[in-house]
């Protein structure tokens with residue numbers, strides 16, 4: 001029995017059943033707590049907030065050259081022995097998330113984003129540490145001066161009456177979190193896949209890794225966990241990932257650079273996994289030497 005079923009949550013698995021559930025009008029993303037996050041609502045509020053975030057994300061399509069160069073420099077600077085999470089995936093995901101918001105996210109902010117996920121209690125328990133980390137980050141982002149980019153665009157949308165105060169505050173964190181955590185987990189796991197199996201396209205890798213394993217919906221008979229592991233890595237329907245183009249583009253650049261950096265035979269040691277029921281990722285994995293077999297175009 002999987003962890004959701006142990007908590008009395010029905011699980012939908014398989015690609016077709018998952019697709020049907022994600023498109024079903026009788027299942028909503030809104031748990032009924034009045035959250036201003038676009039992930040936890042449907043209808044007019046969701047459509048309005050999502051339109052603002054889509055405009056922001058479109059600013060990175062195609063990926064700006066400066067961001068590409070930053071990713072290549074970060075991966076090219078790796079030594080012969082490094083950790084796939086700390087040294088490869090975290091800096092790249094940090095660069096992309098900084099570019100999304102248009103501000104430089106320091107190590108403390110990345111720690112808060114990771115703490116948000118690690119403590120995100122999808123079963124509605126009493127552990128509030130994830131919410132506290134998200135709240136602190138929201139306050140911090142609210143005070144951060146920003147140049148052109150996502151944070152300024154969110155503030156402009158608020159000034160124009162497109163977002164209320166709560167929507168402005170929460171969705172800055174939701175956007176940063178969605179971009180950072182999924183990129184981090186995808187890049188590290190894909191790096192491990194490349195190091196231990198043959199060449200694959202970035203799309204094959206994201207489907208194999210499936211960094212967001214489940215999404216939650218609420219129906220007449222209670223909550224439902226929909227598995228994305230059978231070929232729906234970016235979800236489907238109203239909430240389908242609006243950042244999938246950015247995710248694939250950053251993956252292409254970072255994983256190609258990783259393959260080039262490595263080259264000859266490499267060894268991966270001390271592989272440790274995170275244990276979150278939704279976000280699937282590596283905690284750490286140590287790479288020594290060369291040998292990644294490449295990213296097929």
Ligand code: HEM
Pocket residue numbers: 029038039040050053057100174175178179180182183186206210211212215216228233234235236238239240241242243244246247
């Ligand atoms: C490999 C990397 C990524 C994966 C696997 C991924 C996966 C997903 C999935 C499965 C959802 C749907 C959630 C649901 O239906 O409840 C989602 C939503 C979202 N993603 Fe991504 N994502 C990735 C990267 C990104 C990036 C880079 C961005 C931003 C640039 C982003 C922004 C968002 C946002 C804003 C939402 C909420 C959409 C909504 O609720 O309407 N994601 N993502």
